[in-house]
Amino acid sequence: MNCRKARAGFDGLLGGNDPHGVADHIQGCAACAERFVQWKALAQTLRSAPPVKAPPDLKVAIRRAVAEASRQGRKAWSWSLVPPVPVWGFAMAALVVMAAGGWWFMRGPATVPAPVATDSGPLLTIEVELPQASTVAVAGDFNGWNTSAHFLKRSETGRWMLSLAVPRGVHEYLLLVDGTTWVLDPGNPVRVPDGFGGYNSGVEL
Amino acid sequence: MTGEDGLPVFSAVVDEYTDYVYSVTYRLLGNAQDAEDATQETFLKLYKTYERVNPDKSLKNWICTIAVNTARDHLRSRRREAGTVAFDEELSHGAVRNPVETVLTVEQMIESLEGNYRIAVVLFYMEDKTVKEIAEMMQRPQVVVKVWLHRARRMLLEKYGRASS
Numbered sequence: 001m002n003c004r005k006a007r008a009g010f011d012g013l014l015g016g017n018d019p020h021g022v023a024d025h026i027q028g029c030a031a032c033a034e035r036f037v038q039w040k041a042l043a044q045t046l047r048s049a050p051p052v053k054a055p056p057d058l059k060v061a062i063r064r065a066v067a068e069a070s071r072q073g074r075k076a077w078s079w080s081l082v083p084p085v086p087v088w089g090f091a092m093a094a095l096v097v098m099a100a101g102g103w104w105f106m107r108g109p110a111t112v113p114a115p116v117a118t119d120s121g122p123l124l125t126i127e128v129e130l131p132q133a134s135t136v137a138v139a140g141d142f143n144g145w146n147t148s149a150h151f152l153k154r155s156e157t158g159r160w161m162l163s164l165a166v167p168r169g170v171h172e173y174l175l176l177v178d179g180t181t182w183v184l185d186p187g188n189p190v191r192v193p194d195g196f197g198g199y200n201s202g203v204e205l
Numbered sequence: 206m207t208g209e210d211g212l213p214v215f216s217a218v219v220d221e222y223t224d225y226v227y228s229v230t231y232r233l234l235g236n237a238q239d240a241e242d243a244t245q246e247t248f249l250k251l252y253k254t255y256e257r258v259n260p261d262k263s264l265k266n267w268i269c270t271i272a273v274n275t276a277r278d279h280l281r282s283r284r285r286e287a288g289t290v291a292f293d294e295e296l297s298h299g300a301v302r303n304p305v306e307t308v309l310t311v312e313q314m315i316e317s318l319e320g321n322y323r324i325a326v327v328l329f330y331m332e333d334k335t336v337k338e339i340a341e342m343m344q345r346p347q348v349v350v351k352v353w354l355h356r357a358r359r360m361l362l363e364k365y366g367r368a369s370s
Contacts, residue, residue, distance in 0.1 A: 008355050038366035039358065042314070046330035049311040054227035058241055062219050062248045069249055182216070198216045 001025045006032050010039045057147075064145045067194060121165045122205035126175070128186055131158030133177050140173025140200075142166040147176050172200035215255060219248060222265070226272045232327045233276040235316055243279055247272045269332070270342040273324055280320070314361055322357040329354055 001021055006029070009022035013036070026033045126138055136152040142164075143149045152160035152175075172192050174182045184191060185201040192202035226247050231240035250271050251258075258267055311331075315323055321343070328334040328342070336354070340347040 007359070008351075010358065011354070035362060035366065039362055042361055042365060043330060045311060046314065046326065049331055051224065051228040052231040052240075054224045054244065055237070055241065058227065058244060059219055059223050061241075062223060062245050063216070065245050065249055066215070066219070066252045069252060194216065198214050 003029060003032050007035060007039075010036055011043070014040060014043060060139075060145060060147055067145070070194070121167050123163045124166045124171065124173075124203060124205060125161075125163040126152060126185055126187065127159060127161045128152070128175065129158065130160055130177060133160065135176075135178055136160040137176045137179075138162060138164065138173055139176055140171055142171050142173070147179070166205060168205055170202065170204045172202050174200055215252060218251070218264070218268075222268050223248075225265070226268060229269060229272045229327065229332060230276045230279075232315060232331060233273065233323060234279055235312060239279055239283075243272065243275045246275045250275065266334075266338060266342065269328075269334070273328070273342060277320075277324065314365060317364055318357055318360060321353050322360065325350055325353040326357045326361075 001024075003025075005020065006022050006025040009018065009020055012018055012020075013022045013026075026036050124142070128136065130136060133154075136154075137147050138150050138152065139145045139147045150162060150164055152162040154160050172194070173185070175185055177183055184199060188201045188203060190202040191199035194200045223244065227240055227244045230243040230247070231237065234240050234243060247268065251268060254271075258264060315327060318326060324343070325339060328339050329336070334342070336347050336350045339350045343350065
């Protein structure tokens, strides 16, 4: 074996695979032995480099970009794309939202802070029972899928609530629990395909 | 969560592979902004071709292939913008930049390699891909990948060998 072939087999030797006798060559060749020691150190440096972690908001940006591509693909919100919930489901959701909004205004001062009034417009009211959660945020097309813009407030009983003024129209949204887990709004039966193979909660206001 | 086609739902794919794609593209491109852009592009390309993914094959390797191709496009456009020679494996033979650093880092080692040598080293040594897998991803014969690795190793040894010993 010549030096060129021996050096081509350095990785095999490092991996315990030396069918051509690189180890034997190194025994008798000081130059290749030195090269092998050097390569062992370099290969170790490369192999031990830890993976690079993505910035925390990159997943949200990807979701947003793919959702946008999905919307452009289907051009419009198509009712035919809502197989799990019949049309009456949407009406029911609208009623739930309206009823919740009415309840919100009638109940007066309580443990839950006043509704968020970010803008004029109909109120999207969300109320969920998540006693173990530390934070619950709502992200949707009305806030650019921003996961830190609107947080639900927790009552003493462990219910999470938020009433948010949104532009009139059709909206998709999800809840982000503890900053890690996306869930549908359990109080809203309307589910809309999100373009990822999953669903968003949908509402028309 | 798996859909009817045997593939994971796309949101689960984004959750599972964002860090992976970012790590691969960061290593190939060497800076955070380009890696973020390439990661996002990778998932958009994957989304558009997701229905064609074969559930019997490695999804991770499929994603890695898209990520590598996307990063390679970035490297090409970067070279065009810099007004240098167009990126091409045939033109990159023997290309090792010659910065003079005294502290050896992985980034410096990778940065010193051009084109397919860089891709081969990142995939083989850092992402634990086999020569066969790299050959399939790059659509080249295995012997070509071995040549890339051999030359890259020689370049790295010539440049950094003494610093490492």
